Amino acid sequence: MTENLLTEDAVLEELGTKAKQAAKILRGLSATEKNAALAAMIEGLKDNTENILSANKMDIENGKENGLTEALIERLTLTEDRLTGMQEGLDQMVKLTDPTTQNDGQWVNDQGLKIGKVRVPLGVIGIIYESRPNVTVDASALCLKAGNAVILRGGKEAINSNEAIIEALQEGLAKTSVPKEAIQLIKDPSRELAAKFMKANEYVDCLIPRGGAGLIQTVLKQATVPVIETGTGNCHLYVHESADPEMAKSLLVNSKTHRVSVCNALETLLVDKSAAEAMLPALGKALLEAGVEIHGDETTCSLIPEAVPATEEDYSQEYLGYEIAVKVVDGYQAAIDHIDEYSTGHSDVIAATDYQVIQNFLNDVDSAAVYVNASTRFTDGEMFGFGGEIGISTQKLHARGPMGLEALTSYKYVIEGSGQIRE
Amino acid sequence: MTENLLTEDAVLEELGTKAKQAAKILRGLSATEKNAALAAMIEGLKDNTENILSANKMDIENGKENGLTEALIERLTLTEDRLTGMQEGLDQMVKLTDPTTQNDGQWVNDQGLKIGKVRVPLGVIGIIYESRPNVTVDASALCLKAGNAVILRGGKEAINSNEAIIEALQEGLAKTSVPKEAIQLIKDPSRELAAKFMKANEYVDCLIPRGGAGLIQTVLKQATVPVIETGTGNCHLYVHESADPEMAKSLLVNSKTHRVSVCNALETLLVDKSAAEAMLPALGKALLEAGVEIHGDETTCSLIPEAVPATEEDYSQEYLGYEIAVKVVDGYQAAIDHIDEYSTGHSDVIAATDYQVIQNFLNDVDSAAVYVNASTRFTDGEMFGFGGEIGISTQKLHARGPMGLEALTSYKYVIEGSGQIRE
Numbered sequence: 001m002t003e004n005l006l007t008e009d010a011v012l013e014e015l016g017t018k019a020k021q022a023a024k025i026l027r028g029l030s031a032t033e034k035n036a037a038l039a040a041m042i043e044g045l046k047d048n049t050e051n052i053l054s055a056n057k058m059d060i061e062n063g064k065e066n067g068l069t070e071a072l073i074e075r076l077t078l079t080e081d082r083l084t085g086m087q088e089g090l091d092q093m094v095k096l097t098d099p100t101t102q103n104d105g106q107w108v109n110d111q112g113l114k115i116g117k118v119r120v121p122l123g124v125i126g127i128i129y130e131s132r133p134n135v136t137v138d139a140s141a142l143c144l145k146a147g148n149a150v151i152l153r154g155g156k157e158a159i160n161s162n163e164a165i166i167e168a169l170q171e172g173l174a175k176t177s178v179p180k181e182a183i184q185l186i187k188d189p190s191r192e193l194a195a196k197f198m199k200a201n202e203y204v205d206c207l208i209p210r211g212g213a214g215l216i217q218t219v220l221k222q223a224t225v226p227v228i229e230t231g232t233g234n235c236h237l238y239v240h241e242s243a244d245p246e247m248a249k250s251l252l253v254n255s256k257t258h259r260v261s262v263c264n265a266l267e268t269l270l271v272d273k274s275a276a277e278a279m280l281p282a283l284g285k286a287l288l289e290a291g292v293e294i295h296g297d298e299t300t301c302s303l304i305p306e307a308v309p310a311t312e313e314d315y316s317q318e319y320l321g322y323e324i325a326v327k328v329v330d331g332y333q334a335a336i337d338h339i340d341e342y343s344t345g346h347s348d349v350i351a352a353t354d355y356q357v358i359q360n361f362l363n364d365v366d367s368a369a370v371y372v373n374a375s376t377r378f379t380d381g382e383m384f385g386f387g388g389e390i391g392i393s394t395q396k397l398h399a400r401g402p403m404g405l406e407a408l409t410s411y412k413y414v415i416e417g418s419g420q421i422r423e
Numbered sequence: 424m425t426e427n428l429l430t431e432d433a434v435l436e437e438l439g440t441k442a443k444q445a446a447k448i449l450r451g452l453s454a455t456e457k458n459a460a461l462a463a464m465i466e467g468l469k470d471n472t473e474n475i476l477s478a479n480k481m482d483i484e485n486g487k488e489n490g491l492t493e494a495l496i497e498r499l500t501l502t503e504d505r506l507t508g509m510q511e512g513l514d515q516m517v518k519l520t521d522p523t524t525q526n527d528g529q530w531v532n533d534q535g536l537k538i539g540k541v542r543v544p545l546g547v548i549g550i551i552y553e554s555r556p557n558v559t560v561d562a563s564a565l566c567l568k569a570g571n572a573v574i575l576r577g578g579k580e581a582i583n584s585n586e587a588i589i590e591a592l593q594e595g596l597a598k599t600s601v602p603k604e605a606i607q608l609i610k611d612p613s614r615e616l617a618a619k620f621m622k623a624n625e626y627v628d629c630l631i632p633r634g635g636a637g638l639i640q641t642v643l644k645q646a647t648v649p650v651i652e653t654g655t656g657n658c659h660l661y662v663h664e665s666a667d668p669e670m671a672k673s674l675l676v677n678s679k680t681h682r683v684s685v686c687n688a689l690e691t692l693l694v695d696k697s698a699a700e701a702m703l704p705a706l707g708k709a710l711l712e713a714g715v716e717i718h719g720d721e722t723t724c725s726l727i728p729e730a731v732p733a734t735e736e737d738y739s740q741e742y743l744g745y746e747i748a749v750k751v752v753d754g755y756q757a758a759i760d761h762i763d764e765y766s767t768g769h770s771d772v773i774a775a776t777d778y779q780v781i782q783n784f785l786n787d788v789d790s791a792a793v794y795v796n797a798s799t800r801f802t803d804g805e806m807f808g809f810g811g812e813i814g815i816s817t818q819k820l821h822a823r824g825p826m827g828l829e830a831l832t833s834y835k836y837v838i839e840g841s842g843q844i845r846e
Binding site for chain 1: 447543629643651678763785790794802821833843
């Protein structure tokens with residue numbers, strides 16, 4: 001046991017020290033140099049297509065032996081097309097503006113000091129994630145583009161794929177001015193090492209968990225490194241009595257079923273009591289036709305005979321599947337109260353045409369993304385125009401909502417004087 | 424024990440629930456309404472001057488009985504003048520711009536959604552601090568001005584003063600549209616309750632510790648609520664060979680001795696080897712005349728006979744007193760390496776006239792405030808022009824350096840559509 005612990009500390013010390021050194025070099029590089037590194041990473045992936053696919057085959061075989069669900073196997077699977085997609089993603093990132101080339105203002109203070117607020121990389125970013133190997137490429141590239149070194153801790157199901165991908169990326173980096181230790185993988189899949197990683201404040205400036213609610217809660221509870229909480233989405237659509245019924249139906253079906261397994265998928269529908277009789281049967285029919293099981297309150301069940309009674313738990317559920325909770329509410333304030341109580345602060349929508357109600361909703365709902373007459377599925381870095389996205393923050397510190405490159409930076413103050421002292 | 428734990432949970436639940444309710448009201452108020460509340464807080468303090476001073480007298484008597492140092496007694500002591508100073512501070516805050524009236528941009532995405540990034544309050548802020556009762560007023564007012572509710576956990580030495588101040592502030596608030604529970608104090612000074620407070624994610628959006636390094640480390644290790652790390656300052660002055668000797672001396676003495684007990688006070692002096700013989704004796708003399716004890720490396724001790732040999736520990740020390748560590752370095756890179764290793768990332772200064780060296784220093788040093796030819800003592804919200812300051816962040820997430828009102832806010836995305844769904 002003692003020996004194991006020592007080894008884990010040694011592993012982290014080596015990864016951490018190298019990452020810090022890489023970060024130091026990265027923060028001095030120009031956008032051109034970092035873009036050249038991204039281009040070299042694309043080449044690295046191309047040159048190692050076979051390696052990566054055969055490593056992935058091993059993970060899939062192991063996964064099947066270990067009884068992974070079909071959905072998980074599907075997430076884990078890489079194909080030549082998917083690898084090409086990753087390369088295209090990297091190519092898109094080359095085109096994005098380097099956030100550290102921008103500044104947040106410059107002014108002169110009362111004593112004549114010239115104060116500039118300039119964007120700088122965070123330093124070393126830790127990513128803890130589950131079985132999708134594409135995260136390995138995406139997250140590494142986003143961190144690097146913003147000038148950060150990254151240490152990745154992926155799920156053990158994808159360990160062979162991840163190792164092969166990281167080797168390919170590092171092979172690319174070796175030909176550039178970015179040290180290959182800018183992207184490193186924790187190869188030991190043990191929980192002990194993961195736990196120590198979460199407390200490695202000396203080496204890691206910020207930890208971003210990507211995955212299910214269980215993973216995120218574990219990281220939040222165990223980490224002493226500052227964490228950005230991502231991606232738990234109990235999202236609501238509130239259909240106000242002034243809503244356009246056809247639009248409400250279209251938003252409902254798209255938000256719920258466009259992709260059910262993601263954090264911006266809809267989980268709860270609220271409908272004004274005054275509009276329930278007129279609108280709910282058609283909304284219910286659309287859901288049922290799309291294959292969605294309805295958990296409804298009493299009124300809902302009376303208007304949609306196929307609905308099953310909802311329990312308290314249904315309203316706090318993130319189903320991530322073909323299920324939805326439905327509640328008929330006694331007007332605007334009841335809808336706001338419900339959202340306040342149950343929303344995870346991710347994405348909440350009102351379908352309405354009444355101007356004042358819409359303004360109130362935009363002010364009253366305290367979520368990362370508050371929508372009027374649009375699908376929850378738009379809460380996404382690419383849809384917001386950020387290019388890539390490292391995750392969707394549901395906390396309020398540092399970054400909120402879809403996190404693009406700027407969320408992977410901090411700032412510092414640069415102060416130029418001519419001998420000023422404080423009187 | 425079990426009963427105690429239940430009581431602590433109940434105390435936190437009550438404080439937390441009320442704070443959340445107050446935060447909900449606060450986030451809907453206009454700047455005018457919040458400013459009226461600040462004005463009412465000034466009146467509350469005025470009307471309760473006697474109460475506050477006599478409560479403070481109790482704290483001072485208890486402190487003397489319990490053997491508090493003179494310095495701590497001095498920090499704890501309130502006078503009529505100091506109370507007036509607090510009121511003036513509040514009056515200054517009225518004049519500051521409400522950060523939630525500003526937005527961070529608005530754009531239209533490819534699907535025609537109008538996306539706005541608007542500033543919103545964080546919600547409920549927890550402040551954990553030590554014996555200075557002026558923090559009770561300052562922190563409460565800053566949080567409120569930015570639209571947040573605050574829960575304060577002050578040191579037990581100041582408990583009577585803090586209770587009297589909070590009562591006065593609440594008496595003021597009671598006459599306004601801000602609920603008095605916008606500002607609450609934890610009256611139970613137990614560590615158990617403090618520990619639970621640090622894990623009250625359900626109620627608290629952000630925790631800001633203010634005090635010594637011990638307090639801050641405890642909060643960082645125990646808290647699961649997101650923390651902003653503040654105020655540990657091992658600050659450096661690097662005197663480059665190109666420095667103006669008189670300016671270097673003036674910066675050194677001011678940075679070190681203007682106020683020795685604060686986090687932006689200088690703790691380490693680095694001098695280029697090539698300039699040591701010419702400059703160090705005069706720098707040493709100035710320090711000694713100012714009453715500063717010098718811990719120096721070998722060269723320093725040979726050039727300043729009064730210096731005592733520095734140990735490794737001296738270079739990581741935050742003395743917060745009339746002591747300084749001095750090292751002669753072998754040129755620019757050695758200075759940067761030293762700062763990289765020992766700096767807490769607060770404030771570091773170069774004294775130099777060589778343009779390229781200065782540019783390199785501004786890029787290479789990764790601290791919240793990087794200075795050229797100015798005193799470290801300027802790292803301060805007021806000196807930066809932010810008006811008030813809630814603390815100085817030495818972490819990179821969320822806020823870095825002096826934190827004014829904007830650091831007490833987050834943002835949300837407000838998205839207005841006309842039925843857009845995701846294809």
